[in-house]
Amino acid sequence: xxxxxxxxxxxxxxxxQEVTLRCKPISGHNSLxxxxxxxxxxxxxLIYFNNNVPIDDSGMPEDRFSAKMPNxxxxxxxxxxxxxxxxxxxxxxxxxxxxxxxLTFGAGSRLTVL
Amino acid sequence: KNEVEQSPQNLTAQEGEFITINCSYSVGISALHWLxxxxxxxxxxxxxxxxxxxxxxxxxxxxxIQEKHSSLxxxxxxxxxxxxxxxxxxxxxxxxxxxxxxxLTVNP
Numbered sequence: 736x737x738x739x740x741x742x743x744x745x746x747x748x749x750x751x752q753e754v755t756l757r758c759k760p761i762s763g764h765n766s767l768x769x770x771x772x773x774x775x776x777x778x779x780x781l782i783y784f785n786n787n788v789p790i791d792d793s794g795m796p797e798d799r800f801s802a803k804m805p806n807x808x809x810x811x812x813x814x815x816x817x818x819x820x821x822x823x824x825x826x827x828x829x830x831x832x833x834x835x836x837x838l839t840f841g842a843g844s845r846l847t848v849l
Numbered sequence: 850k851n852e853v854e855q856s857p858q859n860l861t862a863q864e865g866e867f868i869t870i871n872c873s874y875s876v877g878i879s880a881l882h883w884l885x886x887x888x889x890x891x892x893x894x895x896x897x898x899x900x901x902x903x904x905x906x907x908x909x910x911x912x913x914i915q916e917k918h919s920s921l922x923x924x925x926x927x928x929x930x931x932x933x934x935x936x937x938x939x940x941x942x943x944x945x946x947x948x949x950x951x952x953l954t955v956n957p
Contacts, residue, residue: 766943778935778947791944824890833943835880835899840892 741827741841749849753815756844759808760829768838769802769812770826778826784810785833817848852876853938855948862955868923870951872936875917882945883910883921884935892935895921926955 740759748754760767768783782792787804795802799818804810814821824843830836853874862868872881883895896903896910898919903910907926912919923930936948 768943777949778937778945780944783943785943791942826892828892830943835897835939837894837897838882838884838945839894840884842891845890 739827739829739839739841741825741844743844744842745845745847747847747849748817750818751816752848753813754817754821754846754848756812756825756827756846758810758812758827758841760810760827761839762808763831764829764839765807765832766830766836767804767810768828768830769810770828771823772826772843773823781812781825790833814846817846819848822846822848851949852946853936853948855934855936855951857951858949859952860954862926862953864927864955864957866926866955868926868930868953868955870921870934870936870953872919872921872948873917874919874936874938874946876938876940876946878938879941880939881912881919882937882939883919884937886933886935886950888932895934923953928955928957931955 742757766785769781772778781794782802784804802812824845826843827841828838830838856871880899882897885893898912907924909922931954933950935950937945
C-alpha cells in the first residue's frame with residue numbers, strides 16, 4: 736500500500752481564495768482524521784470520520800472550513816474564503832477503526848495564505 | 850496546565866547515549882501514542898500502548914497508568930534519531946490530545 740496520500744504537498748494562495756486539500760486513506764482503514772499543525776498551537780484535530788460519516792467536527796475552527804468524505808477512499812478539506820491565519824500544515828491520517836488504533840499519517844499539505 | 854506535558858522540550862545528546870523522553874498526562878486515557886516527526890515534516894507512529902512496555906528495535910516505550918506517566922527510551926542513539934517526538938493521549942473516543950513535543954538532536 737502506498738500509505739495515506741495527500742495533495743497538494745504545497746499550496747500558496749491569496750487571501751480570499753478557496754483552498755481544497757485532498758486525502759486518500761489506506762485501503763481498508765475505516766477512520767480518517769484531519770489535523771492542523773502550527774507553531775503556536777501544535778497539532779490539533781479538526782475533524783474525523785468513521786465509515787465516511789463525520790463523528791467529531793468540534794475542532795473545525797469556523798464555518799469557512801468544511802470537510803467531506805464521499806466514499807471510503809477519498810476525503811477533502813475545504814477552506815473558503817482562506818485567510819492568512821489558516822497558514823499551517825494540514826495532515827490527514829487514517830486508522831483501522833475508532834478507538835485505540837495506530838494512526839498512519841500522510842505527508843501533509845503545507846498551506847500558505849498571503 | 851496542559852493535559853499532556855512532555856519533558857524535556859529540547860534534548861541534545863551524543864551518538865551512542867541512552868535517551869529518555871517523558872510524558873505526563875492528567876486525563877483518563879484508553880491509549881497513549883508516541884509519534885516521531887522528522888525535519889522534513891512527516892509524522893510516523895512509533896507506539897500505541899495502554900499498559901506495560903513495548904519494544905521496537907532500539908526504541909522502548911513504557912506506561913504507568915496509576916502514575917499517568919509514559920516514557921520513550923532510545924538506546925544507542927544515532928544522528929538519524931534526530932526528530933521531534935510527540936506524546937498523544939487518546940480518551941474514550943478517537944480524539945487525541947497532543948503534547949508539545951520534544952526536539953531531540955543527536956550529534957555524531
